Amino acid sequence: MPEEVLIVGGGVAGCAASIALARKGRGVTLIEREPTSRHKVCGEFLSGEALEDLHALGIDVASLGAVPIDYVRLAAARRAAEAPLPFPAASLTRKALDTALIAEAVAAGVRVELGRSVQALNRTTANVWQATLDDGTTREAQTVFLSTGKHDLRGHTRPKDPEQWVAFKMYFRLTPAQTAELADASELMLYPGGYGGIQPVEGGVANLCCVVQQKHLARVGHRWENFLAKMQQDCPHLAMRLAGAEPLLAKPIAITHIPYGYVRRTTEEGLYCIGDQAAVIPSFTGDGISIALHTARCAAAAYLAAEPAPLFQAKLRSALLAQMRLAEFAADGLNNSLARAVLPFCLRVWPGVMRVTARLTRVAQNTAVAPQAVAG
Ligand SMILES: Cc1cc2nc3c(=O)[nH]c(=O)nc-3n(C[C@H](O)[C@H](O)[C@H](O)COP(=O)(O)OP(=O)(O)OC[C@H]3O[C@@H](n4cnc5c(N)ncnc54)[C@H](O)[C@@H]3O)c2cc1C
Known part of the structure; x- marks a missing residue:
């Protein structure tokens, strides 16, 4: 008997989507390959939008020890400039955040399978999705949310990263x-x-x-x-x-392999792609978690409104594209030697630019990916 919804990957996006669906009474199974949450490469900055979404999911970041972040400071060569952030922000280790999200998913009634890795995801002739796990067992579902973050499943890969980025934490x-x-x-x-x-x-x-x-x-x-x-x-x-x-x-x-600037164009019927599987924003924006939460919320709403996954994915792409392109443009600027030399000086003279850039590279909470109920 196929499951109602299978979520592959229990990081930020997968947990958020599973909680939203379970709270609406849907039968959800979430498969996460790590047996317990572990450190992930991430700056661990939580933007105002991320904080709002986490609060709505029932995650109290303050009680987890999150540190309020009030300023952004930019340093290059021997210069530095600072500006107050134009929104509330905080920082929290991913280990603490991911642990809290998994616990919230369990509390919401999600069937969580930890320490199980999905090796393949295919559509069967009966038109259901079949996930093959590392122990050889399979799970079938009408609908799958793909939220494996930076890890691509065979047959569902994102394009190569031409700049060949390497990230450390x-x-x-x-x-x-x-x-x-x-x-x-x-x-x-x-x-x-x-x-x-x-x-x-x-x-x-x-x-x-x-x-x-x-x-x-x-x-x-x-x-x-x-x-x-x-x-x-x-x-x-x-x-x-x-x-x-x-x-x-x-x-x-x-x-x-971090394909910065990637925004998924399309998907297959019954496969909603969220988090880094939907879009990968340059890391300096500190907005990846917010986008993961946002795409999870929008995908859950689309599924509940019976909006087909390909339509959802196309709407999500057009809603995110401007923000992604602006962030890419700014990232190119940061990587320019002249910009590195003059930026901190300019920002000291005009600190408002930093606030404006921080604001423009956010995903707006009201970015409309409103699901249209589909007849029939
Ligand atoms: C260098 C760097 C710095 C960053 N700094 C920030 C920051 O400061 N603030 C911010 O908001 N964003 C930041 N980001 C982005 C942010 O980390 C991601 O956008 C966010 O984690 C995406 O969430 P996700 O749920 O898609 O993926 P993840 O949170 O990575 O979750 C994916 C989950 O899927 C699981 N998984 C993978 N493959 C399988 C499989 N086959 N079967 C089962 N489970 C699987 C993984 O174990 C993982 O738990 C940064 C990114 C980078 C690269």
């Missing part, structure tokens, strides 16, 4: 003086071939999350230690922050 305990200086700010640092962010998370810890193009990493022998040293050489602000800091992980967590 490392936790540090900063010195008391640097912890006080960082305070309630999210700092964005620019260097040749990429950018990185450092911000406080719960437990008095700082998260350093950075991206770099493969060709620049090759110049430092593909080694994290060399890359960390090079970032500090190119961006003395980071060197100042990390002076005397203690690394808290034995080695950084890393990922490759």
